[in-house]
Amino acid sequence: DNIGELDPDRQLELKAQRKKEEDEKENGRKKAVLFGTSDISDSVLAMEEKVSSVYPLDFQEAREIFLVGQNYVQEAKEFFQVDGYVTDHIEIVQDHSALFKVLAFFEEDYERRCKMHKRRIDMLEPIYADLNPQYYLLISRQLQFELADTYYEMMDLKVAIGNRLEELDSHTIKKINSLAQLAIKYYELFLDSLRNPDKVFPEQLEEDVLRPAMVAKFHIARLYGKLITSDSKKQLENMQTSLEYYTFLVDYCEKHPDAVRAVETELELSKEMVGLLPTRMERLRAKLCPFI
Numbered sequence: 001d002n003i004g005e006l007d008p009d010r011q012l013e014l015k016a017q018r019k020k021e022e023d024e025k026e027n028g029r030k031k032a033v034l035f036g037t038s039d040i041s042d043s044v045l046a047m048e049e050k051v052s053s054v055y056p057l058d059f060q061e062a063r064e065i066f067l068v069g070q071n072y073v074q075e076a077k078e079f080f081q082v083d084g085y086v087t088d089h090i091e092i093v094q095d096h097s098a099l100f101k102v103l104a105f106f107e108e109d110y111e112r113r114c115k116m117h118k119r120r121i122d123m124l125e126p127i128y129a130d131l132n133p134q135y136y137l138l139i140s141r142q143l144q145f146e147l148a149d150t151y152y153e154m155m156d157l158k159v160a161i162g163n164r165l166e167e168l169d170s171h172t173i174k175k176i177n178s179l180a181q182l183a184i185k186y187y188e189l190f191l192d193s194l195r196n197p198d199k200v201f202p203e204q205l206e207e208d209v210l211r212p213a214m215v216a217k218f219h220i221a222r223l224y225g226k227l228i229t230s231d232s233k234k235q236l237e238n239m240q241t242s243l244e245y246y247t248f249l250v251d252y253c254e255k256h257p258d259a260v261r262a263v264e265t266e267l268e269l270s271k272e273m274v275g276l277l278p279t280r281m282e283r284l285r286a287k288l289c290p291f292i
Contacts, residue, residue: 066102148216177228178224
């Protein structure tokens with residue numbers, strides 16, 4: 001799957017390393033007391049205790065940092081109201097979304113992780129809906145891509161949850177398809193924003209949008225492959241669409257070799273799928289042949 005997971009062995013190793021560093025810090029504090037600088041040391045320590053200078057290693061530690069960050073975000077939102085501070089307000093909301101995104105990584109329960117991403121959707125979608133891309137094109141693109149990525153992440157989580165079931169129920173299938181279609185919608189909106197006034201997609205992408213555009217194409221290809229349907233004709237259509245997006249990425253990198261370094265992993269997987277999908281489609285067509 002495409003879901004990030006914590007490495008338990010690495011966590012134990014990092015916790016042991018942290019214990020050693022904390023012991024060294026405590027020894028330093030004892031020396032500070034001895035030489036009469038403990039007041040300064042205590043004030044620094046008080047600040048450090050609010051947000052640790054070390055990386056969190058589990059959900060509880062991450063949550064403590066999240067809550068401090070969320071408190072500052074709420075204060076900033078109150079000052080930078082959307083009326084009068086549009087750009088600042090949206091950036092703060094994006095920071096809030098980023099806090100939830102990082103916290104979700106540490107959550108082991110996929111359902112709860114999904115709910116955290118839903119919180120991100122709930123705060124980003126209303127802002128995007130009210131935004132005029134004519135005046136806020138860059139921010140609009142950022143929100144389109146983040147919304148697409150969030151729905152994409154939720155779809156992956158629902159697929160992982162479904163894989164644990166003995167048999168996929170209709171509710172789970174409907175949810176997976178809905179999330180996939182919403183991710184596709186926002187990726188397509190992002191890609192459409194790159195078109196010229198004649199609605200033509202650029203022959204060569206600017207460097208600042210190259211990777212996002214290629215990742216969007218790659219993710220759309222994968223999303224069409226994840227759509228669940230009992231209709232074989234529809235399945236064949238989805239596979240064809242998926243192939244077209246994978247092919248775009250491969251062809252673009254052949255025409256523009258400088259683009260390869262930006263999407264090495266996606267390109268490798270796209271080449272693999274361009275080789276595999278036609279064979280799978282032929283097999284499906286063979287099954288459909290008597291009915292076509």
